[in-house]
Amino acid sequence: MNVDALYQEIILDHYKKPHGAGLRDPYEAEVHHVNPTCGDEITLRVHLDGDKVLDVSYDAEGCSISQASASVLNDLVVGKTVPEGLAVLDEFQTLMQGRGQVEPNEDVLEDGIAFAGVAQFPARVKCALLSWMAWKDATAQAVTNESEEGR
Structure with missing residues (x-):
């Protein structure tokens, strides 16, 4: 099996069996984003304990790539601190903006x-x-909400 086929398989697995899907309580913040280019949508909730990410839940509609990415996001940030999660985001964003020239x-x-x-x-x-x-x-x-409540 070549690497591209393996990558397609991983994306399809996350699309068919999404990790973290479904909106859950409790949560500290909820956002709704839409990709105006294609119409993909996501409503995403974050539940933190201090700076630790306890849960990321979401309801998504759209292509297999957007939905699989949400599943992978859940796997990669839940259980990490916010700074660790943001570091993963930076790494993923670098990969996505590298036009195929960045080694993941x-x-x-x-x-x-x-x-x-x-x-x-x-x-x-x-x-x-x-x-x-x-x-x-x-x-x-x-x-922000947590720091305002802590005042």
């Missing part, structure tokens, strides 16, 4: 390396990044 860091991205091929198609990069941008915004809101 498997130690950091795990199944996220499957999106290396997507980076070669600029129109699909927004699909892969949709959930990640929603997570970044929801996490920023949750951290």
